[in-house]
Amino acid sequence: MTDFSRMGVAAIRDGVANGEFKAVEVAEALNARVANAKALNAFIVETPEKALEAAAAVDADRAAGKPLGKMAGVPIGMKDLFCTEGVQTTAASHILEGFVPTYESTVSANLWKAGAGMLGKLNLDQFAMGSSNETSYFGNVISPWRRNDGSNAALAPGGSSGGSSSAIAARLCPAATGTDTGGSIRQPAAFTGISGIKPTYGRCSRWGIVAFASSLDQAGPMARDVRDCAIMLEAMAGFDPKDSTSLDLPVPEWEAGLNSDLKGKRIGIPREYRLDGIDEDIAAMWDNGIAWLKDAGAEVVDISLPHTKYALPAYYIIAPAEASSNLARYDGVRFGLRDLPDGSGLQDMYAATRAAGFGAEVRRRIMIGTYVLSAGFYDAYYTQAQKVRALIARDFEQAWASCDLILAPTAPSAAFGLGEKTSDPLAMYLNDVFAVPASLAGLPAMSVPGGLSKDGLPLGLQIIGKALDEQSVLNAGLAIEERSGFTAEAGEWW
Template sequence: MSGLTDKTIAELRDGVRGGDFSAREVAEAFNAAVEAGGQLNAWTVTTPELALEAADAADAARARGELKPLSGVPLGIKDLFCTEGVDSTTGSNILKGFKPPYESTVSGKLKADGAGMLGKLNMDEFAMGSSNETSAYGPVISPWKRKDGGNAALTPGGSSGGSAAAVAAGMAPGVTGTDTGGSIRQPAAFTGICGIKPTYGRCSRWGIVAFASSLDQAGPMARTVKDCAIMLESMAGFDPKDATSLDLPVPNWEAGLSSDLKGKRVGIPREYRIDGVPDEINAIWDRGIEWLKDAGAEVVDISLPHTRYALPTYYIIAPAEASSNLARYDGVRYGLRDVPEGGNLDAMYATTRDDGFGAEVKRRIMIGTYVLSAGFYDAYFTKAQKVRTLIKRDFREAFAKCDLILTPTAPSAAFGLGEKMSDPLAMYLNDVFAVPASLAGLPAMSVPGGVDGQGLPLGLHLIGKELDEQSVLNAGLAIEERSGFKARAEKWW
C-alpha cells in the first residue's frame, strides 16, 4: 500500500488498530524502503524477517483484540543496543560479528510492546563522533542536499547518524538513539526530525554498550513530538539490572501533551549568544522565542555562567570514563582477537586493540588515560568533576526563575562529509549547545524550527527540569505547531 512510509508512528499504530491496513503491509513497505535506501549507508545489518514476524504477531493480536501499544510499528535500533542473536557492533571493528545472547532492556521493552525491528543503525564508533564518520562501516550520508547546485554529501550528524537518516529518509517511522553529549539532539536538528534525551536514569542503560556511564542515556527519534512521547513511554521504566535506573512510575506523556504554555516561564541564557554563530541560527532562535510567547509562555533572561567551561569539562569526563569502559575489549572474551605470529599475551592485547579501534576511539582512550593518570588526576579529572557540579548548580538556580530553557540545538546546519574530520576541535564544537544539559542529566529535546538559506534544517533546543519531560514535550509541540515545519528531504538516492 503506497504512502505507508509517510505516516507517523501514531498514524501507523491507529491505522493497524482500526483495520485501515495490516501490520504486514506496513512492515513490507518499510522493508522495501530500507532496501531502496542502501546508498545512504544508514544500516549495519537489516532484519526484514524480524519486522515481518512482529507484524504477523500484531495482525494475529488484532484478530484476538489483544493489541499492544506499538503493535504494527516497525522501528530501527541503533547499533549500540545489544539485540539477541543480531549483530551488535557499535560501529567498530573490534565487535564485528558479535551476536549477543541477550537483549538490552530498552529494545526488549519496545519488542514487548509489539514493535518490530527493521535492523541495526550505523553510528560513530562507540558513539564517539558528531558526524558519523568514525564508523568502521563508513559514513552515513544525509538524505538532505544543499540547494547550491552542488552535490556535496552531507553528514546526518552523530553519533546517532544512521538513526536520524533512517527517519528523515522514510526508512523507519521511529528509531532508538543514545545521547552522551548531544548525540540524539544534534543529528535530529541536522535532519529535520525530533529527538529527546530524557532525564538521566529514565531509560535503563543495561545492554547498551557503554561509552561514558555517567552521561549515556537512551531516547527516541521520530518525525513528530507525539511520536517521541509514544516511544519514550515504552522505552522508560525502572530496571533492577541498572544501578542508575530511577525507580519511578512512567508518566503517560502522550495523554499529557498540550501546546498551551500559559503560566510557563521560558529562560533565554545570555551565554548562548556565541560569537561566530551564523545569523540564521540566532534568527531561528528568536523566532522560537516568539512562538513560545504566542503559546502563552513568559520569556525571561537567565544566566548559566559556567557554560563556557562545559565543553572542556565534557571532553575530560567522557574520555576518562571511556578509557575505563573500553578496557574490556582485549581479544580475550568476545569480539576481535588478533594474535601476531609468535606473539605473547601482551602482544595480543596491543594488536587486537590497535586493529580493532579507530583513530577517534584511540584518541579518546589516550586522553582519558592521561587525565586519570597519577599526577594529573587532580589537575584534570577532579577539577572537571567540580566544574560539572557548578554547571548543575547553574541550572538549579536558573530553574528557580523559569520552567524551561530555549536555545539553538547546534551552531550550524549540517556540514559536508570530510569538512571537519581533520580538525577534532572544530568537530567537538558541534556539541557546544547540547553538552551542558548532558552534564547536568536534564531532559532536553530538539525540534525542527525551519531551514537555512541552503534549505537545510535548523533545530530548536528545549531543556527542562529534572524528570519534567512533559514540559519539554509540550513546549516542543508548541514549536512544532507554530513552525509549520513540513520540509522533507527530496529523494535522490
C-alpha cells in the same frame, strides 16, 4: 495505496489498531524502502524478517482480540549500540564485528514488548564517539538532505545517532532509537529536520547498551514529530533493577499529557549561549522560537548559566575518562576481534587487537581518558572537571528559580559536509557546545525542527527541562512544531 513511509508512529499504531491496514503491510513496505536506500548507508544490518515477525504477531494479536501495545505494528530502526539477541551488535566498530549477543538490551526488549518490530541495526559513530557519523568502521552515513545550491555535496547526518537520523529523515522508518552522551540524539535530529528527546538520566535503562560514558549515556527516541517521540519514550523508559542508576519511578503518560498551551510557563533564554559570531540563520531561528513560545502563552525571561563555557572542556575530560575504562573490556580475550601475532604474548595480543579493532577517534578518546586519569594528572583534570560538572548542574538549579524551561539552539550550525571537519577534532567537538551542558546535568532535552538555513538545510531548536519534567519539554516542542510550519523534506535522490 497507502504510503506508509509518510506515516509516523501514531498513525501506524492507530491504523493497525483500527484495522485500516495490517502491520505486515507496513513492515513489508518499510523493509523495501530500507533495502532500496543502501546509498545512505544508514543500516549496518537489515533484519526484514524481524520486522515481519513482529508485525505478524501484532496482526495475530489483533485478530484474537488481545490488547495491543503502545508501539503495536510500528517498525523501527535500532541504533547498533543496543545489544540485540541473535543479531550482530557492533557499536560500528571492527572490534565487535561479528559479535552476536545472547541477550537483549532492556530498552529494545521494552520496545518489542510494546509491539514494535526491528527493521535493522542502524549505523552510528564508532562507540557513539563522533558528531558526524564519520567514525563508523562500516562507512559514513549520508544525510538524505542536500544544500539548495545545486551542489551534490554529501552532508553529515550528525552523530553519533546518524544512522537513526538519516533513516528517519529519508522515511525508511517512522522512528528509531538513539543514545545521547553529549548531544548524540539532539544534534543529528537537528541536522536532519526531525525530533528527538534525551530524557532525564536514569529514565531509560542502560543495561545492554554498549557503554560509552556511563554517567552521561542515556537512550531516547528519534522520530518525525513530538507526539511520536512521546509515544516511543513511554515504551522505552522504566525502572530496571539491572541498572543501578535507573530511576525507580513510574513512567508518566507523556502522550496523553501533551498540551501545547504554555500559559504560566516561563522560558529562560541563556545569554551565554549567544556566542560571539553566532551563525545568522541560527540566531534568526532562535528568535523565531522565542516568538512561537510567547505565542503559545509562555513568558520569556533572560537567564544566565555562567559556567557554560567550561561545559565542553569538562565533557571532553569526563566522557573520555569513563570511555577509556569502559572500553578496556574489548581485549580479544572473550569475544570480538582477536589479533594474535605469531609468537606473541598477552600484552602483544592486547596491543594488536585494540590497534586493529578501534578506529582513530576511539583511540584518541581512550588516550585522552587514560591521560586525564593518570597519577599526577587526575586532580588537575578529572577532579577539576567533576567540580565544573557540579557547577553546571548548579547553574541550572539556580535558573529554575526564574524559569521552567530553557530554549536554545541545538547546534551552532546546520549540517556540514562529510570530510569538512574530520581533520580538526576541536572544530568537530565544538558542534556539541549547546548540547553538552544538559548532558552533564542529566536533564531532559529535546531538539525539534526550527526552520531552514539559507542553504535549505534544517536547523534545530533545543528545549531543556527540569529533571523528570519531560512533559513540559515535549509540550514546548509541540507548541513550536504547531507554529514553525516545518514541512520541508529531503528529496529522494538515492
